Amino acid sequence: MPPWSAKPKRRSRTRPDARARPTQRSGIRALTAYRQVKMRGPPAGRDPAFFLFSSSRDHSGTRHMDTPDTDLRASLLAAIAAADSLEALEALRVSALGKKGQVTSLMKTLGGMDPETRKTAGQALNALKDEIAAALDARKATLADAALSERLARERVDVTLAPRDEPDGALHPISQTWEEVVAIFAQMGFAVAEGPEIEDDFHNFTALNFPPGHPARDMHDTFFLPRRADGTRHLLRTHTSPVQIRTMLGQKPPIRILAPGRTYRCDSDMTHTPMFHQFEGLVIDKATHFGHLKGCLSEFVEAYFEVEAVPMRFRPSFFPFTEPSAEVDIGCSRKGGELRIGAGDDWLEILGCGMVHPNVLRACGLDPEEYQGFAFGMGLERIAMLKYGIPDLRTFFESDLRWLRHYGFASLDVPTVQGGLSR
Numbered sequence: 084m085p086p087w088s089a090k091p092k093r094r095s096r097t098r099p100d101a102r103a104r105p106t107q108r109s110g111i112r113a114l115t116a117y118r119q120v121k122m123r124g125p126p127a128g129r130d131p132a133f134f135l136f137s138s139s140r141d142h143s144g145t146r147h148m149d150t151p152d153t154d155l156r157a158s159l160l161a162a163i164a165a166a167d168s169l170e171a172l173e174a175l176r177v178s179a180l181g182k183k184g185q186v187t188s189l190m191k192t193l194g195g196m197d198p199e200t201r202k203t204a205g206q207a208l209n210a211l212k213d214e215i216a217a218a219l220d221a222r223k224a225t226l227a228d229a230a231l232s233e234r235l236a237r238e239r240v241d242v243t244l245a246p247r248d249e250p251d252g253a254l255h256p257i258s259q260t261w262e263e264v265v266a267i268f269a270q271m272g273f274a275v276a277e278g279p280e281i282e283d284d285f286h287n288f289t290a291l292n293f294p295p296g297h298p299a300r301d302m303h304d305t306f307f308l309p310r311r312a313d314g315t316r317h318l319l320r321t322h323t324s325p326v327q328i329r330t331m332l333g334q335k336p337p338i339r340i341l342a343p344g345r346t347y348r349c350d351s352d353m354t355h356t357p358m359f360h361q362f363e364g365l366v367i368d369k370a371t372h373f374g375h376l377k378g379c380l381s382e383f384v385e386a387y388f389e390v391e392a393v394p395m396r397f398r399p400s401f402f403p404f405t406e407p408s409a410e411v412d413i414g415c416s417r418k419g420g421e422l423r424i425g426a427g428d429d430w431l432e433i434l435g436c437g438m439v440h441p442n443v444l445r446a447c448g449l450d451p452e453e454y455q456g457f458a459f460g461m462g463l464e465r466i467a468m469l470k471y472g473i474p475d476l477r478t479f480f481e482s483d484l485r486w487l488r489h490y491g492f493a494s495l496d497v498p499t500v501q502g503g504l505s506r
């Protein structure tokens with residue numbers, strides 16, 4: 084509670100400090116003194132501003148009529164010095180200098196004075212007002228300073244504390260494997276090529292030498308879009324091989340591209356998901372032969388699995404768009420339920436490949452007598468599962484954060500052949 088609003092105590096004449104106590108009376112006293120002056124005029128020989136001064140006694144009981152009445156001044160200054168918050172200080176300002184404040188009220192009485200008295204009284208009141216205002220400002224600055232220091236102390240940041248763990252996020256194994264494969268083939272001079280996921284029959288089948296009744300053209304294997312007005316049906320590409328066609332139609336050999344991307348098949352079980360990823364490789368030039376294909380793939384397998392001299396086996400196979408065609412197996416061991424690449428006497432199929440069929444070259448306007456080359460295609464999930472020991476294909480697409488945290492990769496480690504592929 085502000086000191087001036089306390090019920091004024093009776094002043095003790097014997098206590099010299101009693102005058103310094105805050106009291107509501109000082110203003111009234113000054114007014115009373117003024118009225119007397121107005122009625123009777125200043126006492127002879129007294130300062131005309133004496134109404135601002137009142138008689139007081141010192142502790143010896145001597146009256147001092149000519150010393151300023153320090154009651155109002157002293158009580159305000161004391162209250163200001165004692166104010167312990169900005170709110171208390173503001174209340175003090177209002178009670179002293181506000182519209183109905185003690186000092187303001189005194190100022191209002193100046194108008195009724197004779198000019199001589201007004202001059203002296205006005206000066207004294209203005210000085211008082213300035214002094215109180217200055218004291219308020221100073222106290223305000225002190226309180227604000229203290230408040231700031233207190234806040235700074237309270238909100239101090241301990242820079243020596245260990246940083247909080249920020250979740251970094253992780254790269255999905257698909258993204259990681261994608262980048263690894265691109266890095267390896269980029270090193271061998273392959274450019275990345277892309278094609279649409281919604282394809283037409285020509286690029287996905289016909290140009291790739293699929294005969295009209297081929298089972299892949301069946302609804303059971305392929306997602307078809309609704310038939311259009313001209314009778315054709317678009318489809319979700321069933322492999323990345325249509326990018327071969329788009330590339331050969333779009334650029335002249337020599338061609339050396341790697342086409343990563345999403346592919347779709349009407350298939351869903353332990354080892355098949357309706358959407359998956361493939362990598363397509365295509366090399367076309369005048370003298371490209373099967374030996375180049377083998378060299379290229381063995382280079383890839385060793386770089387990707389980070390194992391030297393991985394045994395490889397090319398098994399005769401069939402694809403409409405390659406002739407001869409092969410499936411590639413790599414040597415592995417499955418002892419003790421653990422799969423190890425590059426050791427043991429077991430085989431693991433990892434991709435399909437072959438020499439580009441002359442019909443495919445012709446469909447793309449290339450002369451098979453002048454140009455030849457090879458192509459390969461592999462499933463991204465499959466090689467990711469093999470390298471990182473991920474047992475179930477379906478978990479790739481379940482978006483389970485626990486799975487991702489376990490199998491994910493540091494997001495800023497870009498795989499490079501020189502710097503490391505799989506940190």
Ligand code: PHE
Pocket residue numbers: 321322323324363364402405435436437458459460461
């Ligand atoms: N497109 C084939 C598939 O999806 C893979 C492949 C690509 C085979 C290129 C040979 C050459 O199974």
